[in-house]
Amino acid sequence: MRSITKLLMLSGAALAVVAAQPAANAAWKPEKPIEFIATAGPGGGTDIIARTVQGIITKYKFVDRPIVVVNKGGGSGAEGYTYGKSMAGDPYKVIFGTSNAWQQPMVSKVAFNYTDLTPIAAMAQDEFLIWVKQDSPWKTAGDYLKAAKSGNLKMGGAQSKDTDEVLTRMIEKIADVKITYIPFKSGGEAAVQLAGGHIDSHVNNPSESVGQWRGGTQHPICVFSSKRLTNTDKVTATEGWSDIPTCVEQGLNIPTYQQPRTVWLPGKVTPEQAAFYVDLMKKVEDTPEWAEYIKRTSQTNTFLTGDEFQKFIKDDIEHVHQIAQEQGWLVK
């Protein structure tokens, strides 16, 4: 008797599941225009990746609906994430961001957290380097840190309490120095300030400063990576990305520090919808245009999704949380 009831209940539940998801096997497909939300102003790294992905999808016709890129970079990206949160259940909004999605809620009173969004993938890892002015006397990280002992070095970077400043604070701690961090609106602005000699260094991503390097206003002294970069193209007449020593080689023991480029959907979308976009982004990564983009911007290609992506986020949160705590940045 009891087993029959159980059976009935089970089959009832099974029926309910089937009824609720009639399209469990049929893959979801977009039927309306898709909006890409770049959590950065026009021209920023996040904007460029969103537009690159848009270009690739349009070129190969991976999706037969139009794709529009919308910039919501207000509040260091908070505008875009908050918008994504408010669009819960809408599978036509794809949010392009960085580690800001989980770092920003830690240090500022913003109205979202990354848990409000559905993670799709981390598509690339941007590298960080220490850049100094072309004619500066510091040739290696060692020289730089020696100079930093005076406590008068000025480090520029994009935004406050964000990746650039976190890295600066890590350098301070590991090398036991004090550096004045000056936040600007973007890495590009910091690069120009360095060219003009208003600051002593910055920790820009390769793409933010490659033009300046070629133009001979500034050059990198080391890269925060466990091994040298793989791109062997020459940037200047004599040097290229693969010639830059790692910071560890030069005695600054920060083996890796990278900026993930992340892609999200709003919360409460169905697994099929999420799967569609995971698959779409995978297709994008397999194109020669994507390879070209990665190479040009000297990023590292990765594709983290599902549990891997979640683990990555957890590890990063743990790491940043510690620094934020030491600096007294955590929001109360």
Next chain:
Amino acid sequence: MESNIESLMHGFGIAITVQHILLMTIGVLLGILVGVLPGLGAPNGVSLLLPLTFGMQPVSAIILLSSMYWGALFGGSVTSILFNIPGEPSSVATTFDGYPMARDGRPSTALATAFGSAAFGALVGVVLITLVASWVAQFALRFGPPEYFAVYFLAFASFVGMGGTPPIKTLVALAIGFAIAAIGIDTVSGSVRLNFGIPELVKGVDFVVAVMGLFGIGELLLAVEEELHAKAVSSKIDWREVFRTVVGLPRYGWTLVRSAAIGCWMGITPGGPTAASFMSYGIAKRFAKKGVRFGTGVPEGIVAPEAADHSAGTSALLPMLSLGIPGSATAAVMMGGLMIWGLNPGPMLFIDQRDFVWGLIASMYVSNIVAVVLVLLTVPMFAALMRIPFFIIAPLIFIICTVGAYSVSNSYLDVVLMFGFGVVGYLFKKASYPLAPLVLAIVIGDKAEDAFRQAMLMSKGSLGIFFSSPLVTCLVLGGFAFLLVPQLMKLVRPHRRRAGLEPTEI
């Protein structure tokens, strides 16, 4: 310099093809459309066209996008003049005299004056880029945070502190503008400021939303209350009036040249077109001959902001190409485009991509001519809008403002804010609070604050940094001179000033 002219000729060879002229025409027409519709604006238009350019040659792509930019710069003045609604931040100052002139029954003259002086400003900007590009790029590098702050200070000083409004009301209006500019995430500390418990305010209050409310809706309410209906515009399409106006522009030669110079200066340094147009208007007013009553619809009041706006808008492209920093929001979108097309903006672009750079510069000459011809042709058509009866045009203006506010960032909150700003604009007008300082403070208030605090970080709290180099010292002293000299003049010659009391609109 000679080699520059040679390169320019080479550039003309690239830019002038049938296909490119066609692209320019399309770009300009689309640009006029986004410029006319408030809220859409050049940055939106350019970013929407961007995907279409992925398959093009970079030089064709940039010609299309930059033509759209020129078109939008011109189009932005149309609604400022006809309806007191600035379609672009940089055309706010055009409303001060453009709108009174249009309401006085001379919309064609107002529009033609604006377009003519704008074209002159743009031309000066392009010539500057052609001749002294590399020198200018080097000069721009000398601007660090203290210099940035000093430039903003100079812009404020040249504009504020004049006119006949009660000083405390001016101060309150200015401070409200600063407070609005501070809403959102603060760059220097990374924390959220002044969101008054509304999470969405983290994005800040967009300038266009504030301005459409304060000026557009406020003016609409005022017009209906005071029955300030525009004087009848003659119904026949009058091309001669347009022609006469453009030919007569050299009369304002000195204003044109000075405004274009201010525009170039602000475009190269970080001030940007909006600050340029305000500063140019303020300075024109100070240097005005006796009897020229700014704010009542005088041509100089249109010439000054328009010439400055366009020369700044044009020369703002220079830092983008040579340094990789965008001088305006639209330049930022284009810079994104450069990177997607596989070019790296920066000091080497002029050498690596000679065809591209000089093709673009040559196209600036051509597409500005295309733009000014097209836009002058549209003058009678736009002027005819003034003949639509008020009871029909009022709801339509209101809808356009609503849609414009919404389309700034797809947000309903912006629509409500714009409406609120409309009420404030009306009240401020009735109680004679000046709106212009408020608007200027919204535009450059937070930038000035950031620059000040960055400078303080650099100097570890010493104000001496504002006198640490000849450049910054000159800028700061110039600002003080603008603030103090008029006050001293008042002390010395009290009765003369009283006789020529300025109108209170500004």
Next chain:
Amino acid sequence: MISQRAIEVTTAVLTGMFGLAVVVSSTDNGIGWGEKGVDAGTFPLIVGATIMFGSVYNLARGTLVAHEVAVTWPALRRVAGLFVPAAIFIALIPTLGMYVASFGYVLATVGWQRKLTQWKTFAIAVATPLFLYVVFEKLFVVSLPHGALFEMMGL
């Protein structure tokens, strides 16, 4: 009828309240010189205080203004005639969407005047949302709000 004094006083009270809100809000961000240079709340505090003191001064002066008429009743009625429908229009956008709301708004405000024939009024009311649709939705791909009512119906 509204007096100039009422307008002066209302405006000063409004700006004063805003100033107070700015001052209160700025205390969240730290005032003075901190670890990161000038603290984020310093500037808003100064600005907010300026607004408050300025407003108090304007309030005092506003009460001294002569009791002259600033807005007469007929004028006020005209303002309300523009303001009230506009406010209703904005309030209805979330439910009805931009297109239907603007159709209704134009139909109501232009029709109210009875200066145009009915079919002309109707034509303008239809043309407005149509123009918005073509320019924004199609040409510039800006999705205007369609309205909760119609989204429920799957539009």
